[in-house]
Amino acid sequence: MTKAEIVSKISETTGLEKTSVQATVEAFMKCVKEAMINGQNVYLRGFGSFIIKTRKEKKGRNITAKKTIIIPAHNIPAFKPSKEFANEVKAKTQVKIK
Numbered sequence: 001m002t003k004a005e006i007v008s009k010i011s012e013t014t015g016l017e018k019t020s021v022q023a024t025v026e027a028f029m030k031c032v033k034e035a036m037i038n039g040q041n042v043y044l045r046g047f048g049s050f051i052i053k054t055r056k057e058k059k060g061r062n063i064t065a066k067k068t069i070i071i072p073a074h075n076i077p078a079f080k081p082s083k084e085f086a087n088e089v090k091a092k093t094q095v096k097i098k
Contacts, residue, residue, distance in 0.1 A: 052077060
């Protein structure tokens with residue numbers, strides 16, 4: 001689902017204009033992004049949490065140069081769904097086997 005599809009779905013559900021819904025969705029994403037850039041996690045009860053995960057320094061391999069490199073420690077954003085959300089997805093979706 002794309003951002004445009006989310007905006008359309010919310011607009012249909014609420015009866016609000018797409019332009020105001022789009023502005024709200026973009027403002028939400030901006031708030032989450034700014035909070036995480038500032039080192040804060042974002043908790044949405046019943047939905048999930050946008051958290052910052054720290055990756056340790058590790059050794060990697062540059063295959064083309066055939067050299068071992070050090071990948072420095074770094075932070076990455078992650079999403080952790082709430083238990084209710086995760087259980088609902090498990091119960092209502094089928095496993096896709098490739």
